Amino acid sequence: MTEQIRVLLVDDQELIRLGFRMVLEAESDVVVVGEAGDGNTAISQVAALQPDVVLMDIRMPGLDGIAATEAIVQSHPGVRVLVLTTFDLDEYAFGAIRAGASGFLLKDAQRHEMIAALRAVHRGDAALSPRITRMLLDHVGPRLGDAPAPAAEAASVTDALTERELEVFLAVARGLTNAEIGDALFVSESTVKTHVGRVLSKLGARDRIHAVILAHRLGLTGDGTEPGGR
CATH class of the missing domain: 3.40.50.2300 (Response regulator)
Incomplete structure (x- = not known):
């Protein structure tokens, strides 16, 4: 059942x-x-x-x-x-x-x-379509009262992630579901779920929506490009 x-x-x-x-x-x-x-x-x-x-x-x-x-x-x-x-x-x-x-x-x-x-x-997946994610970032960012994160903080966060985890983090930040991330990275959905769990744990994010906001603060929500040096 x-x-x-x-x-x-x-x-x-x-x-x-x-x-x-x-x-x-x-x-x-x-x-x-x-x-x-x-x-x-x-x-x-x-x-x-x-x-x-x-x-x-x-x-x-x-x-x-x-x-x-x-x-x-x-x-x-x-x-x-x-x-x-x-x-x-x-x-x-x-x-x-x-x-x-x-x-x-x-x-x-x-x-x-x-x-x-x-x-x-x-x-524990995203309840945010890419369209809603863009609206969230457009509206929520200025209202959260958080100053943009310094470059050192962004580097610290991204350095804590493996290359694959960073790819998954950026994909989550763009509002992709586990299935969509799996298709993009040519891995199974269950593998993506494992990576997402590790990313959230390393970032101290409660869930995906807060990972999106963190990515926004760190300046990692551009057009899917990875931060420099990775």
Whole structure:
């Protein structure tokens, strides 16, 4: 039997939660274990229900999705948070990155995009298509409040990686999935997954979305070119 992904829906609009529930529960590998209409309820529901993934709205009464995400990630590091956002309007969503969110889902996403994003976050893969990655880098970089990393820091990070790990890191930074990286490097998807795990461990990155942000800070998100000296 396929392992089911346990999902907690968090949105202050009941009809939106109902719509998401109908879409998700039509999938054999997804089960909605609970719902919450605000951040405080979401935190208590995570503690009680232990979901694998939280589908988190940002703008809610009381405790918002950013604060709820931070509390959930700190108390339950194994739980992944997939943020509901609209890049053109919802700048608050970028605060969720600092709080520990593992991916973004656009509110106007198609059904297959939502399911793919949910499964990607659950397995630790990217919930960011190349298009969304470019939007993330364009929008998130200036809002994170991080100064560009000095060249010495970039060199230290890249020196810690093997040549193949650096290739994988740069590919992750461009938003490629494990399958796409495998095709590009002529290796199996399982081999890519192993390399990604080692890269995240060496970089101290919680997940792929934070690896993307680190690559942005280090100036390694150009047109796929490797940094000098490698």
